[in-house]
Amino acid sequence: xxxxxxxxxxxxxxxxxxxxxxxxxxxxxxxxxxxxxxxxxxxxxxxxxxxxxxxxxxxxxxxxxxxxxxxxxxxxxxxxxxxxxxxxxxxxxxxxxxxxxxxxxxxxxxxxxxxxxxxxxxxxxxxxxxxxxxxxxxxxxxxxxxxxxxxxxxxxxxxxxxxxxxxxxxxxxxxxxxxxxxxxxxxxxxxxxxxxxxxxxxxxxxxxxxxxxxxxxxxxxxxxxxxxxxxxxxxxxxxxxxxxxxxxxxxxxxxxxxxxxxxxxxxxxxxxxxxxxxxxxxxxxxxxxxxxxxxxxxxxx
Amino acid sequence: xxxxxxxxxxxxxxxxxxxxxxxxxxxxxxxxxxxxxxxxxxxxxxxxxxxxxxxxxxxxxxxxxxxxxxxxxxxxxxxxxxxxxxxxxxxxxxxxxxxxxxxxxxxxxxxxxxxxxxxxxxxxxxxxxxxxxxxxxxxxxxxxxxxxxxxxxxxxxxxxxxxxxxxxxxxxxxxxxxxxxxxxxxxxxxxxxxxxxxxxxxxxxxxxxxxxxxxxxxxxxxxxxxxxxxxxxxxxxxxxxxxxxxxxxxxxxxxxxxxxxxxxxxxxxxxxxxxxxxxxxxxxxxxxxxxxxxxx
Numbered sequence: 001x002x003x004x005x006x007x008x009x010x011x012x013x014x015x016x017x018x019x020x021x022x023x024x025x026x027x028x029x030x031x032x033x034x035x036x037x038x039x040x041x042x043x044x045x046x047x048x049x050x051x052x053x054x055x056x057x058x059x060x061x062x063x064x065x066x067x068x069x070x071x072x073x074x075x076x077x078x079x080x081x082x083x084x085x086x087x088x089x090x091x092x093x094x095x096x097x098x099x100x101x102x103x104x105x106x107x108x109x110x111x112x113x114x115x116x117x118x119x120x121x122x123x124x125x126x127x128x129x130x131x132x133x134x135x136x137x138x139x140x141x142x143x144x145x146x147x148x149x150x151x152x153x154x155x156x157x158x159x160x161x162x163x164x165x166x167x168x169x170x171x172x173x174x175x176x177x178x179x180x181x182x183x184x185x186x187x188x189x190x191x192x193x194x195x196x197x198x199x200x201x202x203x204x205x206x207x208x209x210x211x212x213x214x215x216x217x218x219x220x221x222x223x224x225x226x227x228x229x230x231x232x233x234x235x236x237x238x239x240x241x242x243x244x245x246x247x248x249x250x251x252x253x254x255x256x257x258x259x260x261x262x263x264x265x266x267x268x269x270x271x272x273x274x275x276x277x278x279x280x281x282x283x284x285x286x287x288x289x290x291x292x293x294x295x296x297x298x299x300x301x
Numbered sequence: 302x303x304x305x306x307x308x309x310x311x312x313x314x315x316x317x318x319x320x321x322x323x324x325x326x327x328x329x330x331x332x333x334x335x336x337x338x339x340x341x342x343x344x345x346x347x348x349x350x351x352x353x354x355x356x357x358x359x360x361x362x363x364x365x366x367x368x369x370x371x372x373x374x375x376x377x378x379x380x381x382x383x384x385x386x387x388x389x390x391x392x393x394x395x396x397x398x399x400x401x402x403x404x405x406x407x408x409x410x411x412x413x414x415x416x417x418x419x420x421x422x423x424x425x426x427x428x429x430x431x432x433x434x435x436x437x438x439x440x441x442x443x444x445x446x447x448x449x450x451x452x453x454x455x456x457x458x459x460x461x462x463x464x465x466x467x468x469x470x471x472x473x474x475x476x477x478x479x480x481x482x483x484x485x486x487x488x489x490x491x492x493x494x495x496x497x498x499x500x501x502x503x504x505x506x507x508x509x510x511x512x513x514x515x516x517x518x519x520x521x522x523x524x525x526x527x528x529x530x531x532x533x534x535x536x537x538x539x540x541x542x543x544x545x546x547x548x549x550x551x552x553x554x555x556x557x558x559x560x561x562x563x564x565x566x567x568x569x570x571x572x573x574x575x576x577x578x579x580x581x582x583x584x585x586x587x588x589x590x591x592x593x594x595x596x597x
Contacts, residue, residue, distance in 0.1 A: 108515070122555035185494070189490045189494050197493075198481075201485075201559075202557045202558075203555075204500075205557035209549040209557070210508070212505040213509075258408065260505075261501075261502050264418050265414070265415035266499055267497075
């Protein structure tokens, strides 16, 4: 627990050092990144570390709710995790079908799902502790209409229940994991505190481990699941405006495509605007939609 | 990836950055909470100046190793001379694995492609500052690692596809921890973005390899965990024993571990003894570049 003190110290240092290091931060590519970030929330000032960590916290709430519901049938609140803000504001509502617990038939997949649930719960707790009083509350989260809308957009049918069976669970998880990887990668360059950068990179890695576990199992699940992952990846790429920065699970030449990366073997980066467009299902910044029907909480939303 | 082309135009060698005891200590102090209890290697002694080029060259050495391992496993031959530099060292060992499971061969081919791409990417980014491939041993190293880990007197990761997965396991989590540790040392945001992109790819690889080995079970799972224990001894803890509920290697906050360059050197040199280590294991003549000897 003594480590938490270090983190809190780190956040204070980051605020002070930011002004001292502004010349460095505003040079070159950093400026480009910050410009992209500022566009997302319609103000001219650059996001500070709290803004970025809160942006990440919103995404972790989403992931943690999904995996906790899939493995236990309970929401975070029901499972004993706080969704309140650092100042005590209550968390938002979760829209999900009744009895969301997935009926797992493969013990190793159930184990892995529980591991991911634990990781995402830990990420929520870690960010809440790091942010302290600045932590945002959980926003409203929709895990029902969102999947239906994305399934429609991806051409997978009018409805999609990610809790219906193991394959659907894998595809539901697939929707989040690679997005988390790209979001953390895009945000890494915006973080001014070296301590938080180190932690963000560490979470980024864990999301990539998760993504690989999910994608490897989709590969093993066969052609139908692979095909669905490709449709979802294409939809994500369309939503973020590039049409190119996402690759589903497949075989290309004689190689698998487990890793979602570019021709240099580097995973893709998305700026906050692109991430919002995906999790909002194309909904307008500040308004929200899909997984966050009332938008995220915090300054980047 | 629109931010990356700028990487190629940067003069890396000019981007000096003080990576002395202060910063490194800060990174080490905040390293994995779960792993920190078993960290044995102290913070490196102050280094005068470490540039981004030094760090990217350190990474390039590791990518050469991974590329040679995977390319030889899937094709029987390694990197082409165009990708290894003017004064490339020799590579000992390695042969095409007789894959019997198409999926495993496809995973191997994918990872080989990525490691080759990483070599090319880093060499291009570094330009004339890129170091050549160091001398690499893929035979004696695995035998020594097997002996040190208690697996047996010898281990051939090219013998069959399951042994190949264990061989891959030796590298992948190390790459994740190495890039994680190095990310905070990079001063240029473009380089940081590139490193973050490479390290996430390494984490995907590690996630796949760990998933497949956990599905295989023993004896391969046992071998992997003996290797993990050896890495923990040589590299300051920072390991999560692999089983069906621990596919991810991360600390108690579910944040991946990082390692200092010293800790990584101790692992790839297969030298768990604290102190100066400058060569051995996978790199019989040491790494090329300025980061090649552990300070402690």
